[in-house]
Amino acid sequence: MSVLEKASELIDCLGRAGEPVTLGYVRSALDMPKSSTHRLLNELAALGIVRRTEDGRYSLGPRLLYWGEAAADTFDLRVVADQPMRRLRDESDESVHLYVREHDTRICIAAVEGRQVLRPFIQLGRPLPLRVGAAGKLLLAFADRQVQELELGRARAEAHGGSKVSGAALEAQIE
Numbered sequence: 001m002s003v004l005e006k007a008s009e010l011i012d013c014l015g016r017a018g019e020p021v022t023l024g025y026v027r028s029a030l031d032m033p034k035s036s037t038h039r040l041l042n043e044l045a046a047l048g049i050v051r052r053t054e055d056g057r058y059s060l061g062p063r064l065l066y067w068g069e070a071a072a073d074t075f076d077l078r079v080v081a082d083q084p085m086r087r088l089r090d091e092s093d094e095s096v097h098l099y100v101r102e103h104d105t106r107i108c109i110a111a112v113e114g115r116q117v118l119r120p121f122i123q124l125g126r127p128l129p130l131r132v133g134a135a136g137k138l139l140l141a142f143a144d145r146q147v148q149e150l151e152l153g154r155a156r157a158e159a160h161g162g163s164k165v166s167g168a169a170l171e172a173q174i175e
Contacts (some may be wrong), residue, residue: 003040005033006030006036006040007040007044007049009030010026010030010037010040010041010044010050011044011049011050011060011064013026013029014026014050014059014060015056015060015126017029017059019059020051020053020055020057020058020059021057021058021059022056022057022058023037023038023041023056023058026041026058027041028112030088031033036145041058045058045061047061047063048061048062048063049061049063049064056066057098060157063095063106068125071125072073072109072124073114075100075109075110076111077098077100077110078098078109078110081098082110082112085110085112086112088112089112089113089114092114093114093115093116094114094116094119095111095112095113095116095119095120095122096111096112096113097110097111097120097122097135098110098111099135099136099139100139101130101139101143101147102127103147104130104147104150104151105127105128105129105130106127106129106130106135106136107125107126107127107128107138108122108123108124108125108126108128109124110127111124129151129154130151131151131152131154131155137170137173140174141174141175146173151170152167152170152171153167155167155169155170
């Protein structure tokens with residue numbers, strides 16, 4: 001695994017944690033040697049990609065905010081979809097989310113929140129499975145057969161663990 005892949009996994013790990021975590025947590029979650037994890041965290045902290053708190057914990061750094069905004073600006077689809085999404089929200093009084101498929105995941109690139117007190121929270125940019133939720137299944141239905149087979153295989157494997165949707169049910173839904 002390349003250093004860039006390790007750094008990417010580390011950043012994803014911190015993002016999933018959602019709060020500052022210890023070196024031990026990151027090392028354990030990534031199954032990396034302590035010295036490698038420490039060195040990578042310190043290098044990323046020096047670049048502002050990771051932030052080290054006063055108590056020695058690690059979280060995502062401020063440089064990622066800049067990158068996130070810059071990446072968001074490259075999605076022309078967001079600009080085109082903004083007014084129709086707002087209109088749909090106003091007509092339905094519900095939250096509206098715009099997803100794109102990225103390989104075998106879906107990513108929310110834009111959201112217009114509904115005015116209900118209780119509403120779903122979707123984190124922009126976080127990869128989510130295609131086999132879960134209406135938006136994911138819609139994208140899966142129009143994905144190439146290789147991606148569909150991958151997700152059907154995952155659904156079949158999860159069915160043994162008590163998943164709500166079996167592979168056969170998912171296949172029927174995407175048909």
